[in-house]
Amino acid sequence: MGRKSLYLLIVGVLVAYYVYIPLPGDFEDPWKLILLNAKYKAVIHLAIFIELLGLNHFLASVRFFMDEKKVPPTSDENITVTDTTFNHIPVRVYVPKKQPKALRRGIFFIHGGGWSGNSAASQNYDLFSRWTADRLDTVVVSTNHRLLPEYRFPIQFEDVYSSFKWFLRKEVLAKYGVNPERIGVVGCSSGGNLAAAIVQKISDDPDSKIKPKIQFLFNPLLQALDMDTPSYRENSNFPSLFKSAVVRSWSEYITADRSLEKAMLSNQVVPEESSHLLKFVNWSSLLPKRFKKGHVYSNPTYGSSELSKKYPALLDVRVFPLLADDKKLHGLPRTYIITCQYDILRDDGIMYATRLQNAGVPVTHNHIENGVHGLLFMDLKITRKMKNQYVSWLRENL
Numbered sequence: 001m002g003r004k005s006l007y008l009l010i011v012g013v014l015v016a017y018y019v020y021i022p023l024p025g026d027f028e029d030p031w032k033l034i035l036l037n038a039k040y041k042a043v044i045h046l047a048i049f050i051e052l053l054g055l056n057h058f059l060a061s062v063r064f065f066m067d068e069k070k071v072p073p074t075s076d077e078n079i080t081v082t083d084t085t086f087n088h089i090p091v092r093v094y095v096p097k098k099q100p101k102a103l104r105r106g107i108f109f110i111h112g113g114g115w116s117g118n119s120a121a122s123q124n125y126d127l128f129s130r131w132t133a134d135r136l137d138t139v140v141v142s143t144n145h146r147l148l149p150e151y152r153f154p155i156q157f158e159d160v161y162s163s164f165k166w167f168l169r170k171e172v173l174a175k176y177g178v179n180p181e182r183i184g185v186v187g188c189s190s191g192g193n194l195a196a197a198i199v200q201k202i203s204d205d206p207d208s209k210i211k212p213k214i215q216f217l218f219n220p221l222l223q224a225l226d227m228d229t230p231s232y233r234e235n236s237n238f239p240s241l242f243k244s245a246v247v248r249s250w251s252e253y254i255t256a257d258r259s260l261e262k263a264m265l266s267n268q269v270v271p272e273e274s275s276h277l278l279k280f281v282n283w284s285s286l287l288p289k290r291f292k293k294g295h296v297y298s299n300p301t302y303g304s305s306e307l308s309k310k311y312p313a314l315l316d317v318r319v320f321p322l323l324a325d326d327k328k329l330h331g332l333p334r335t336y337i338i339t340c341q342y343d344i345l346r347d348d349g350i351m352y353a354t355r356l357q358n359a360g361v362p363v364t365h366n367h368i369e370n371g372v373h374g375l376l377f378m379d380l381k382i383t384r385k386m387k388n389q390y391v392s393w394l395r396e397n398l
């Protein structure tokens with residue numbers, strides 16, 4: 001074989017490797033997914049390589065390659081957009097220009113990005129918040145938080161909680177013309193994790209008399225105590241979230257110690273003395289039959305007590321909102337959860353929907369059959385349908 005054909009062969013194999021993806025579903029635009037898959041795969045391999053060379057942290061490289069363009073706060077004909085701080089946390093606020101007929105709804109929004117990427121200024125989040133404010137005639141506060149790997153739990157949680165509590169102050173709500181009885185918390189992915197966590201926390205915080213009326217969670221991350229659920233098994237190599245990257249993010253959120261990542265990969269996180277927690281993430285009892293199809297449950301293996309003693313965050317409900325007990329869940333507001341069939345996080349959301357429902361919380365669970373993680377920012381027909389459902393549910397329930 002000549003040198004030229006050898007090169008061609010290598011390039012061909014590489015292209016095939018990055019582009020190949022078994023598509024199980026009936027996707028509206030398979031090429032979008034194929035390209036997305038190739039991009040994510042390449043970024044993750046590059047980030048691993050850069051880390052091996054000792055040049056940069058894996059998550060910092062992923063952020064560098066994946067982050068959306070940041071845009072300045074620009075008002076348009078309908079919405080006034082400003083950057084400010086709530087209790088020292090940078091936030092971006094969207095207020096409709098139209099003269100209000102009464103006090104408005106207020107949405108507190110938390111972006112996704114695995115606690116390590118994006119911000120309120122990321123173009124896709126800026127557009128979404130602006131669109132929400134305009135369509136619903138509502139005030140939107142899009143909060144930032146400090147990011148991994150420079151900062152880890154509890155910083156992300158505390159940043160978001162402290163900006164949320166600032167927003168709930170009477171004088172702040174009055175300044176933006178927000179009705180204290182019509183406040184909603186919305187989050188995507190890791191933002192959904194933070195949203196669920198702050199909604200639980202505020203529900204019995206005696207400092208705050210004002211409580212949110214609803215929570216809306218897009219594809220949230222809610223637990224890492226069992227990473228062998230059917231959705232983990234089915235979608236571990238499916239874009240836009242690969243299991244290796246999700247495990248790395250979860251473990252980094254808690255500690256830089258890579259032994260936790262190993263424990264998570266072998267599903268050995270919960271120590272024997274905390275075995276009572278496993279029932280809160282037991283997919284065998286919490287998933288409806290159709291999501292268990294073909295999967296056999298096995299209890300996660302017990303992990304080392306040393307690890308959970310060293311890193312108490314490992315059993316902390318502010319990290320894993322699914323660990324809240326039923327009594328706590330009972331006090332939570334009306335909830336909307338979106339899950340997607342081809343999302344590794346699917347079962348997290350479904351289990352939370354089941355648990356909230358069992359605890360007496362009104363839940364709307366919207367499961368999207370041909371959906372993937374990150375659907376919100378894909379320009380597809382099912383995206384538009386989902387966004388319209390989002391707005392009409394909020395119009396009715398907030």
Ligand SMILES: *[C@@H]1O[C@H](CO)[C@@H](O)[C@H](O)[C@H]1NC(C)=O
Nearest residue numbers: 076077078079130131134135
């Ligand atoms: C402003 O609102 C009008 C009326 O709803 C709409 O047609 C227009 O597209 C909006 N402008 C922007 C920039 O969204």
Ligand SMILES: *[C@@H]1O[C@H](CO)[C@@H](O)[C@H](O)[C@H]1NC(C)=O
Nearest residue numbers: 278279282284285297299300
């Ligand atoms: C999970 O639920 C199944 C059946 O509902 C049960 O057999 C199993 O013991 C449970 N495991 C844990 C760890 O709770």
